[in-house]
Amino acid sequence: MMRTISTTPHIDELIAANAPIAIGVSGGKDGDTAGFVVTEELDRRGHTGPRILIHADLGRVEWDASLPQCQRLADRLGLELVVVRRTKGDMMDRWLQRWQDNVQRYIHLECVKVILPWSTASMRFCTSELKTSVICAELVRRFPNTTILSVAGIRREESAARAKAQPQKLQKKLISTTHNTTGYTWLPILDWTLDEVRALHGERNFPMHTTYQTNSRVSCRYCILASQADLLASTTWDETHPLYREMVDLEIRSTFAFQDAGWLGDLAPQLLSVQQQAGLADAKRRAAERMRLEAEIPQHLLYEKQWPRYLPTHAEAQQLARIRQQIGALLDLPVLYTDAASVRARFRELMQAAGRAPVEYEGMATLRQLAFV
Structure with missing residues (x-):
């Protein structure tokens, strides 16, 4: 079976220069595959630079079998497995903290709608904060004065977004003036199919994560992207x-x-x-x-870039105050700013702090400038 390894001339140069290479693994089949493929390709090319596997442990959302699966791969490949964790708590802690923070934002009228605690497909702080950031911080610390290649087992076949991915991308979180580093994400199995991934596990006699017995993918026990x-x-x-x-x-x-x-x-x-x-x-x-x-909140008062842009009219402030009182009672939150005067005063305060003059929204008509009073 013919399989391609996605690369670029620049990646080839970095491999030839013995750049440090870190292969990200989670216990899933694609990370396993990337581990085998990259290690064998580096051996073939005579790469003598540092190589490690690196795993971001997400705490109680992790499957029991994930870390042992990563360790088996490391043992099989003869590589060190580096395990990193977010210092402020695991994924569940992050969701709980986010909810507490969002509650405080609502109480203090730093937003007009209550904000959910969960990460989402368009707001994947679970990946950026608990995986990418902690992995890159460790790589920068570990490999100063180098250009680092961070390998990820991503395949085009997995989603429309990943179908557009390129084999190499600058990873800004690997750039450090303190440690004199830069780095790139390398996606070597971009064009592999699911059948090829499964076949490689069979050829290497390396069983996949036990959770594939019931689940189509292995990530968190309960993933925001899961079916x-x-x-x-x-x-x-x-x-x-x-x-x-x-x-x-x-x-x-x-x-x-x-x-x-x-x-x-x-x-x-x-x-x-x-x-x-x-x-x-x-x-x-x-x-x-x-x-x-x-849904009753006027559209022009909802969050957008540079919020708040408009000062609510007295009638709009009354409406917001009523909504805040009702939602506060509904969620048992001790909300502040529950009358029209305090709501308007709070919006003035927020706009003034942002260096913006308070203006009321008048649709397509000319906006009326209001004095800070």
């Missing part, structure tokens, strides 16, 4: 049940479903206590009411 089928499959593993209940508790507390596709708590209600089942039903009711209230 409903994979999320449901995850609930069949005993090891995931404590996390499941903790995540459903956050759905209940926040009134935000884990995914747009639906509530995590609906997938395996038999794993929930009677109190949690009742709490979930009430959370859905409160979520619907929260969204109904937030």
Whole structure:
């Protein structure tokens, strides 16, 4: 079977120059494949520079088998496995902290709508903060005065976005003036198919992660990008049940479903206590009411770049104050700025701090400049 290794002339030069190469692994089949492919290709080319496997441990959202799978690969390839973790807590801690932070933002009128705790497909801080940032920080520290190649097992076949990926991309988080580093992300198996990945595991007699017995992909136990089928499959593993209940508790507390596709708590209600089942039903009711209230907020007062851009009129401020009172009661939040005067004063304060003159929105008409009073 013919398989290609995606590369570029610049990557070839860096390999020839014995640049340090770090292969990112999570325990998934594509990381395994990239590990085998890159190691064998480097051997073939006579690369003598540093090589490591690196794994970002996401804590209690990780499958029990993930780290052992990474270690088996490292042992098989004869490479060091470097494990890094976010110092401020794991993925679940990040979601919990985000909710606490967003609650404070709403209480203090730093936003006009309540913001969800979860990462999303368009806001993947789970990847950027808990994987990319911690991995790059370790590589910069470990390999000063070098150009670093960071390998990722990404394939075009996986998604429309990945179909547009290129084999090499500047990784800004590997640029450090302190350590005199720069670096690139290298995607060597971009054009591999799923069948080729599976075939390589068979040829190398290297079993894939045990979770593939039930799930189509291995990432977090409950991933924001997972299909409903994979999320449901995850609930069949005993090891995931404590996390499941903790995540459903956050759905209940926040009134935000884990995914747009639906509530995590609906997938395996038999794993929930009677109190949690009742709490979930009430959370859905409160979520619907929260969204109904937030839909009343004038469009020009919603968050956008350089928010807030407009000072609410007295009538709009009254409307916002009423909505804030009702949502505060709905989510049991001690909201501030619950009358028209304080709402307008808060918007003035925020606009003044940003160096913007307070103006009221008048549609297509000329905006009326207002004095700071």
